[in-house]
Amino acid sequence: MRVLVVDDDHAFRKHLSRALTRRGYEVWSAEGGKNAIHIVEDKSFDVAIVDLKMQEMDGIQVIEGLKNIQPSIVGIVLTGYGSIPTAVKALKLGAYHYLTKPCQMAELETILKEVQNERHRQPGRSSPDHYQGIVGKSQAIQNIIDMIQIVKDTSLPALICGESGTGKELVARAVHFDSCRKENPFIAINCASLKPELLENEFFGHVKGAFTGATNSKDGLLKTADGGTLFIDEIADMDLVVQASLLRFIETGLFRPLGSTKEVKVNVRIVAAINKDIEEEVKMRRFRHDLYYRLNVCRINIPSLRERIEDIPLLVDHLLTTSPLVKDRTVTISSSAMEIFLSYNWPGNVRELFNLLGRVILMTKESMITKGHLVTFLPSALRKGNERASSLKDIEKRYIVESLKAQGGNISATARALGIDRRTLQRKISGYRIQ
């Protein structure tokens, strides 16, 4: 592959060119846009690695100029931290990738290999309404996909914010499984389900004799996830002490197993998810502000389903065509039923939509789901028809009351049916003062 390096920093240009030449690439370099365009006018290139901030002409203009001459050239943008909006613009203009400086050679090499493989296949990104299992065509989903593309091959921690059921775990998986870490482990841990001591032990592991009962040493999840991604779900429920150790790990890559005097170094990318208002958690001092600043650099907000209703028909269609519940038959949905779906508030977001639709498919023998079917199967909140006028909290409360009734008051069964955990449900029950 022939690669052009464009950077006005002489030392960096020389260093990168040498490193790439040693790895077998044919490398040319230019100290600015004009020079680069000159070179590309009489030689063809596979890739141009371009610094975003240069004196003479910025990186985006350079890529535009190069692509005017050779449209097939693949642009990779290099830049310091904190210029994500510019990077989004660069990606839209056809830059293939975005790497933060100082760049890791391993990351860059993975990208170059990917470009090489892609050259053999059809170039271009996956279809816009389906990416790594994420279905949707709203602007919100497109922004999320852009953001995933930007952060996936960096080692920066990422923070995914969104209400319950909006697809935070799905996005976390996409960040991992579309990245150069995809061959290594993706490990998930839910902070709400463990007491602080247990959580610390899960994260960092312990050595033999660290505490009563520690008869053997045990690796923590950080060690197990080495080379891959650790997905920390419901991070707002993480104890402040554990937050401090996690921050230290993010800053140094080091941690100490419980009872050990030796530090361990691993290469793990942290992706955290939260369904609460993180700024409020910081304000109430339940979340460390320094950890918040670290995580907030690469933040992906997933709006609720009611804020992107144009995704509902696609999601319904996706379930109707891929669910194992419809494997031997074709099921469609009537427009009146779809209208109800579009006007409902979906407090449980995509998960609620999938659960409800799944139940309807299971119980309906006919090939078309109609408004009539929904009346039988959906919670009363959906039947009343004036959801948009009610507040989200009202609907959620009514939905919980109905579900509790349907499950004979059994909290565990209701939590399962709603797709939330028992503690969350209990919090909501006391918050809404449901008797």
Ligand SMILES: Nc1ncnc2c1ncn2[C@@H]1O[C@H](COP(=O)(O)OP(=O)(O)OP(=O)(O)O)[C@@H](O)[C@H]1O
């Ligand atoms: N855009 C989407 N496309 C396809 N499936 C989706 C999408 N968003 C969510 N889902 C599906 O909805 C369900 C819930 O998603 P997920 O578990 O990722 O939500 P979550 O935000 O982690 O929820 P919670 O906060 O309750 O843990 C999953 O089955 C997931 O596959």
Ligand SMILES: [Mg+2]
């Ligand atoms: Mg989740």
